[in-house]
Amino acid sequence: MIAKKQRVMLATAGDEGLVDGLLAREAGQWLFEVKQDGYRVVAAGEDGQVRLWTRNGIDCTSAYPEVVRALNDQPYQDFEIDGEVVVRDASGQARFELLQQRGGIAAARAGVEEELAATYVAFDILSLDGVDLTPITLDRRRGLLGDAFEFGGALELSELLEGDAAELLAKECAAGGEGLIAKRTSSGYRAGRSRNWYKLKCLRRDDMVIAGYTEPKGSRVGFGALVLGMNEGRRLVYTGRVGTGFDDATLKSLAKRLAKLRTDVCPFASVPPGLGAVNWVTPELVCEVGFGEWSSSGKVRHPRYLGLRPDKEATEVRRERQLPEVKLSNLDKIYYPAIEGTKGEVVSYYDLVAPLMLAEIADRPLVLERFPNGVKAKGFYQKNTPDHVPDYISRVRVDSNSGDSISYSVVHDEAGLRYLANQAALVMHVLLSDAADPAHPIEIIWDLDPTGDDFARVQQAALLLKDRLDDLGLAPRVKSTGSKGLHIHIDISDQPGVVGYDMSRAFASRLAWELVEEAPNDFSLEFSKKERQGKLLIDVLRNGHASHAAAAYSLRAVPEAGAAAPISWEEALDPEFRPRQLTMRNMAERLSAGIDPWADRAAPTSTITGAAEKLLG
DNA sequence: GGGCCAA
DNA sequence: TTGGCCCAACGCCGG
DNA sequence: CCGGCG
Numbered sequence: 001m002i003a004k005k006q007r008v009m010l011a012t013a014g015d016e017g018l019v020d021g022l023l024a025r026e027a028g029q030w031l032f033e034v035k036q037d038g039y040r041v042v043a044a045g046e047d048g049q050v051r052l053w054t055r056n057g058i059d060c061t062s063a064y065p066e067v068v069r070a071l072n073d074q075p076y077q078d079f080e081i082d083g084e085v086v087v088r089d090a091s092g093q094a095r096f097e098l099l100q101q102r103g104g105i106a107a108a109r110a111g112v113e114e115e116l117a118a119t120y121v122a123f124d125i126l127s128l129d130g131v132d133l134t135p136i137t138l139d140r141r142r143g144l145l146g147d148a149f150e151f152g153g154a155l156e157l158s159e160l161l162e163g164d165a166a167e168l169l170a171k172e173c174a175a176g177g178e179g180l181i182a183k184r185t186s187s188g189y190r191a192g193r194s195r196n197w198y199k200l201k202c203l204r205r206d207d208m209v210i211a212g213y214t215e216p217k218g219s220r221v222g223f224g225a226l227v228l229g230m231n232e233g234r235r236l237v238y239t240g241r242v243g244t245g246f247d248d249a250t251l252k253s254l255a256k257r258l259a260k261l262r263t264d265v266c267p268f269a270s271v272p273p274g275l276g277a278v279n280w281v282t283p284e285l286v287c288e289v290g291f292g293e294w295s296s297s298g299k300v301r302h303p304r305y306l307g308l309r310p311d312k313e314a315t316e317v318r319r320e321r322q323l324p325e326v327k328l329s330n331l332d333k334i335y336y337p338a339i340e341g342t343k344g345e346v347v348s349y350y351d352l353v354a355p356l357m358l359a360e361i362a363d364r365p366l367v368l369e370r371f372p373n374g375v376k377a378k379g380f381y382q383k384n385t386p387d388h389v390p391d392y393i394s395r396v397r398v399d400s401n402s403g404d405s406i407s408y409s410v411v412h413d414e415a416g417l418r419y420l421a422n423q424a425a426l427v428m429h430v431l432l433s434d435a436a437d438p439a440h441p442i443e444i445i446w447d448l449d450p451t452g453d454d455f456a457r458v459q460q461a462a463l464l465l466k467d468r469l470d471d472l473g474l475a476p477r478v479k480s481t482g483s484k485g486l487h488i489h490i491d492i493s494d495q496p497g498v499v500g501y502d503m504s505r506a507f508a509s510r511l512a513w514e515l516v517e518e519a520p521n522d523f524s525l526e527f528s529k530k531e532r533q534g535k536l537l538i539d540v541l542r543n544g545h546a547s548h549a550a551a552a553y554s555l556r557a558v559p560e561a562g563a564a565a566p567i568s569w570e571e572a573l574d575p576e577f578r579p580r581q582l583t584m585r586n587m588a589e590r591l592s593a594g595i596d597p598w599a600d601r602a603a604p605t606s607t608i609t610g611a612a613e614k615l616l617g
Numbered sequence: 618g619g620g621c622c623a624a
Numbered sequence: 625t626t627g628g629c630c631c632a633a634c635g636c637c638g639g
Numbered sequence: 640c641c642g643g644c645g
Contacts, residue, residue, distance in 0.1 A: 329618080367632075372618045381632045388620070402633070423618060528636070529645080 024165065029186065031139070032161040032168050035179040035199060036121050037096045038086035043067070043120065048077045052085075060085075062107040067120040070154040078129050081145065082189075083122035083158070090325060093176065094121075097295065101391075122149070123158035126189055134189035138196075141189065165200070173202035178293065203290050205306060206230070208239055209314045210285040211267045212278040213258050222251030223258065226305065227278050228289065230319035232413070233355040234599075235269035235362065239298060239319065242289050245305030254308070257285065270363040271496065273436045286312035294321075297394075298412070324392050326418040335374045335426060338559035341584060343424070349555065349563075349584045350421040354414040356566075356596060357553035361430050365396050365408035365438065367548045368420060369427035375557040382425070385409040392416055396435040401546055410435045426555045429548040432504075438546075441504045442493035444608070445549050446512065447539035449485040451529060457522055457536045459573055462486050464515050466569060472614060473606030477598055478572040479552055480579040482562030486572060487549060491601070492608045499608050501545040507612050508540040552598070555584055563587055566598040 041060065042053045050071040052061045061068060064085055086094035087102065102108060102116050125145040127133055133141050142160065151157045161168050161180070169180055179201040187196035212227035225243030229236045246254070261281035286309040292302035298321070331344035350357070371379035383406045385395045392415045395407045408431065411417055420428065432441040446465055448458045462478060465488050469476035474490045481487055492499050509525070515538060516523045524535040542549050550556065550564045561584035571577050582590065606614070 370618075370631080380630080383632055386620075386631080400633090406632085527634095530636085 026184075027164065029184060030165065030182050031142075031185050032163075032165065032180045032182050032200075033123055033158045034161070034172060034177060035181050035201070036084035036086050036158070037094045037178050038084045038099050038121070041083060041085045041120065042126070043071055043079075043081050043083065043122075045071060045074070045077050045079045048072070063102070064118045064120070064154075065108055066113045066154040067118055070120065074149055074155075076128060076148055078127075079148070080126040080128075081122045081149075082124040082126060083120050085118050085120055087116045087118055090327075094119075117154070119154055119156050121156045121158045122151075124189060137186050137188065138183055139185040169200050169202070178202060201292070204293065205288055205290045206319075207286050207309050207312050207317045208289050208300075209236065209283045209317050210258065210281060210287055211236065211238070211283045212280040213255070214241070214276065214278055216251075220251070221248055222246070222255035223279075226254075226287065227275070227280075228287075228300070228303075229268060229283065230317050231315065232319050232321070232358075233362075234359050236267050236283055237298065237319070237412075238268050238272040238275075240291075240295075240300040240303055242287075242300070242303040242305045244303075245290075250305075261285070266496070269359070270434045271436050284314045286310075286314050286317055321413065323413060323415045324390065326390075326415050326422065328418070328422050333374075335371060335424065336559065336561045336584070337374055337376055339561060339585065341561050343422070345584060346426060346555065347418060347421045349587065350417045351414060352588055352591065353553040353563075354417050356591070356598075357417065357551065358411075358413065360552040360598075361428065362412050363410060363435050364433065365398055365410060365431040365435055366420075366551075367429040367431070368409065368423075368425040369429065369557065370424045371426050371557060372424040375426065375559065379424075379426075379557060383408060390415075390419060393419060394435075396438065398431065398433075398438040398546055401544070406546070408435075427557055428551045428554040430551045431546060431548050432501075432543065437497060439501075440497050440499060441501055441543065442491065444490050444492055444504050444508050445542050446488040446508060447481075447485065447537075447542050447549060448488065449481075449537045449539055451532060451534050451537070453484065454534075454536065455484070455578060456575070458485050459575075459577075460519075461515060461523055461536055461538060462488060462572055464518065465511065468511055468514065472611040473604055474608070474611055475602040475604045477566065477601055478569060479564055479566045479598075480562075480572070480577075480582055481550055482554070482556035482564040482579060482582065483550075483558050484579055486579065487564070490608075491604055494604060495607055495609070501543065503612070504608065505540060505543040507608060507615075508543045510612075510615060512538040512540045553587075561585065565590075566596070568597040571597075 040055045044051050050068050051059060052064060054060055067085060087098035089095050089098060098116050102112050122145060125133055125141050128144060128148055146157055172180055179199060182198045182200055184196035208228040208230055210226050211229040214224035216222060216224045225241040227241045228239045230239050258281050263280050263282050266280050267283040288306040288309050289300060290304045290306050291300035295301050328347060333343045335341055335343050335346055368382040369379055370382055385407050394410045396410050397405045397407050399405045432443055434442055448461050450458050466476050469490055477489045479487045492504060512525055516525060522535060523538055524532045525538060526532045541547060552564060552566050554564045556562045556564060558580060560580050562580035563582050563584060565582040
């Protein structure tokens with residue numbers, strides 16, 4: 001029977017026999033330990049000098065000073081113990097990636113011990129006070145280990161699990177662990193002809209959408225690897241690739257099916273960086289993939305193809321990521337005094353809009369406008385990402401207009417938004433590019449910004465611009481800025497890497513000029529308020545390299561907590577409409593009514609290059 | 618909001 | 625330990 | 640020439 005959507009985890013195929021067979025038959029003769037996701041390290045104390053060695057004999061003593069200290073601080077000075085160095089995340093789960101962030105086995109960076117504290121999980125002892133313990137049985141060695149050392153802090157004693165192998169393994173896998181190590185209690189250290197220990201690995205499996213494939217290399221037939229994705233919110237996100245688990249017949253038949261689905265359009269919301277050449281396909285085939293674990297960048301580790309799932313709909317393949325917990329603080333602090341809006345409300349607001357907002361700003365460089373003391377106090381802009389942000393927020397370097405480059409924050413998920421909200425980043429701006437390709441804009445924005453509260457003139461400009469963009473086949477969208485004006489957007493992502501900022505800004509200026517020529521008393525490109533004489537500013541400078549605009553669904557720093565909200569053209573042109581009428585307070589009602597004006601955005605029927613020609617010609 | 622640096 | 629500083633970039637103004 | 644403002 002084909003199982004339902006599985007987040008179920010099983011032992012690997014080989015282990016099932018082991019668990020049901022040997023380990024069940026010899027119940028009671030085996031003990032189990034949690035498989036630690038770290039580096040195997042032998043710690044040797046000699047004349048009060050502790051050294052740490054990897055299994056292949058590399059000295060890594062200086063990499064884990066806190067472990068060395070803990071071992072120096074013991075009643076015995078001469079010993080040799082076996083264990084695993086791990087770094088735990090906030091929830092106590094050992095994670096290999098965190099360990100790697102310490103910089104491998106080189107000497108530890110200063111300060112890393114607080115950030116990414118290492119723990120040595122001891123599970124065996126080889127010698128004590130010069131006495132070789134390897135011949136005696138495992139359970140006696142364990143007893144000695146437990147008695148001879150004082151555990152705590154950076155030194156832990158590996159927990160022994162006793163009982164039914166299948167039950168223990170199921171429990172560990174369900175808890176998100178890596179697996180178990182089974183060891184024969186009567187065995188000496190590395191002794192015996194028969195195997196006296198086994199790894200029991202948890203295997204995750206999930207359905208994934210096939211988004212593309214790579215060309216085969218060498219004698220390989222069909223294709224090299226499948227490029228995989230899963231839906232998150234309304235985006236298809238890259239989840240890694242799988243190149244093993246196929247036989248030749250599968251390779252050939254699948255290659256044939258995929259060839260028919262070939263397309264030039266990358267189906268991912270943003271092209272995964274560093275993927276190399278991929279033949280994209282229309283994302284409609286679903287396959288099941290077995291894998292070891294999720295990496296923190298959301299890709300499968302040790303993936304294995306398990307077969308097609310013709311019974312599954314690609315659009316229903318979702319990833320519900322277990323998001324990292326975001327520490328929140330000061331939730332009762334007032335950020336919007338005029339409406340007594342608290343930080344807690346701000347966080348809830350961003351939770352609420354996250355699915356729609358992420359569709360617009362995930363994987364794009366962000367500029368933050370932060371108000372730790374509320375909107376009435378002075379805030380500050382932040383472009384560079386501080387060193388201390390959690391790893392579920394990433395960075396992208398973009399050359400700035402003035403010399404040096406800037407490391408912008410990039411969020412990928414709800415956790416990122418929550419973190420920023422908790423950081424009082426009330427207003428979030430985006431650059432007009434994807435993080436993967438900062439040199440090329442993916443949209444053009446006309447910012448209609450009235451000098452006073454002259455919204456009628458904003459609407460007049462919006463309508464003129466809309467008509468022109470419609471005529472050019474560019475499918476304009478509109479959003480309320482949440483403050484005074486409107487933003488008119490068009491998508492130009494249909495030719496990735498073709499349109500540069502020079503061209504998009506030139507195009508934006510050109511249209512803006514036409515508006516100014518048409519109504520020179522109403523509109524102006526002039527930045528200075530004085531020169532502008534109360535006319536409406538059509539701000540096209542936002543389309544320059546490294547320029548930014550308030551993101552869809554971002555809150556604004558106005559007293560009533562206005563939100564920059566996608567709106568329909570009907571709303572935008574309604575004489576009653578005001579940009580601040582959509583706020584942190586009423587967005588929930590709007591969204592639960594299913595209002596999502598940009599959901600079914602029309603695809604442009606013309607490219608920007610085509611439109612530019614039409615405009616000039 | 619939170620790290621850093623100078624008292 | 626505490627307290628101030630910093631966290632964009634530009635052009636414009638007035639002092 | 641500098642600091643605050645938009």
